[in-house]
Amino acid sequence: MKRWIILDRDGTIIKDKNYLHDPNGAELTEGAADGLRMLAGMGYSFVVLTNQSGIGRGYFTEDEMNAVHLRVDEMLACSGVRVSGWFHCPHRPDEGCSCRKPELGLVRRAQEELGFSDADVAFVMGDKKSDLEMAEALGAPSVLLMTGYGAEEYAKGARGTLNCGNLRDAAKAIAEFEDGAARASFSRDLREHAEVVSAMRSLEAQAGAAASVIISSLRGGGRLFVCGNGGSAADAQHIAAELSGRYLAEREPLDAAALSCNSSALTAIGNDYGFDKIFSRQLEAHGRAGDALLAISTSGNSANVLEAVRAAKKMGIRTIALTGGDGGALAREAGLCVCVPSSATPRIQEMHILFGHALCGIVEKTLCR
Structure with missing residues (x-):
């Protein structure tokens, strides 16, 4: 998804020269080329409104205005900067149109032509209060630049989310803004992760019970099957690999297999019987009474995981579900359901591999003394 910056023209990108219509008079504001180049390097795209x-006053024509825009494009291109689109309101202030800023008509035209939404607007930059008001209407952060009328507007009390001397300063401030937001987001994730880890202590009994099911199966010559979709498929393969390969101790391999590894089986069964059967059909082929199934689903409602649990129960295979929240349908179907005490998908998935590692450690220590 592209991140868009909406830019004003006069006093923002080019110096404000009253009713400029001669392309030879176009002059970039201080720091404009450097700032836009820096922002482009950060992944932003630009549209000018x-x-x-x-035009409405009869001072110049649209062709003359377009010639100015072409000249500005040429100047910016020398710095490796490209403006994706130029959109203008030609009306006088007294005409009451829907496209004169701070109205959103120009934004809507740009969105339709360039294919972005309000949520894709990262910043609105300009030197006038109307630019700030448009940003507010879009729910986007604003940058008030002290070039053009910016210093005058600031003195009158206008404030953007960021208030910067010029576009170069704005680019630096946005880089710091993004870095601060990234740090805050990372800190929030760490805090939430730690809170759920602490809450996982309530699952000690379930960890022991789940390990006992797996140990009993492997001791009796059975196998452990593991299944899940997407990230849970990766966890299934991870857990199976820790047991069939090595977790921490040097030992004999343990018979564990993930049901998401055989792409030919997955695609053939999905094509012939439907996606809901991709795990259950393999389990019916390879499973035997006395085996164990570890079924992983963040929501607890994955249809193909549920089908695998139902098939396992019919075959005399003991079932463990690893879910989150209230456990979903798996909480009612599995012989043992371990529900991570969280409703946040990332936190649930993080705890799944933590719990999986804990199971591997218990199983390994018990069977390989």
């Missing part, structure tokens, strides 16, 4: 009432 500008009020050009000089």
Whole structure:
């Protein structure tokens, strides 16, 4: 998804020269080329929205305005900067149109042509209060630049989310803004992770019970099957690999297999019987009474995982579900359901591999003394 910056023209990208219509008079504001180059390097795309009432007043034509825009494009291209689109309002302020900023008509035209939404707008930058008001209407952060009328607007009390001397300063401030947001997001994830880890202590009994099911099966010559979708498929393969390979101790391999590894089986069964059968059909082929199934589903409602549990029960295979929240349908179907005490998908998935590692450690220590 692209991140878009909406830019004003006069006083923002180019110096404000009253009703500019001669391309030879176009002059970039201080720091404009450097700032836009820095922002482009950060992954932003640019669209310019500008009020050009000089057209409505008869001072110049749209062709003359377009010639100015072409000249600015050429100057910016020398710095490796590309503006994706230029959109203008040609009306006088007294005409009451829906496209003169801070109205959103120009935004809607740009969105339709360039294919972005309000949520894709990262910042609105300009030197006037109307730019700030448009940003507020979009629910986007704003940058008030002190070039053009910016210093005058600031003195009157106008404030953007960021208030910067010029586009170069704005790019630096946005880089710091993004870095701060990234740090805050990471800290929040760590805090939430630690809180759920602490809450996982309530699952000590379930960990012991789940390990006992797996140990009993492997001691009796059975196998452990593991299944899940997406990230849970990766966890299934991870857990199976720790047991069939080595977790911490040097030992004999333990018979564990993930049901998500055989792409030919998955695609053939999915094509012939439907996606809901991709695990249960393999289990019916390879499983035997006395085996164990570890079924992983973040929601507890994955249809193909449920089908595997139901098939296992009919075959005399003991079942363990690893879920989150209230456990979903798996809580009612599995012989033992371990529910991570969280409703946040990332935290649930993080705890799944933590719990999986704990199971591997218990199983390994018990069977390989």
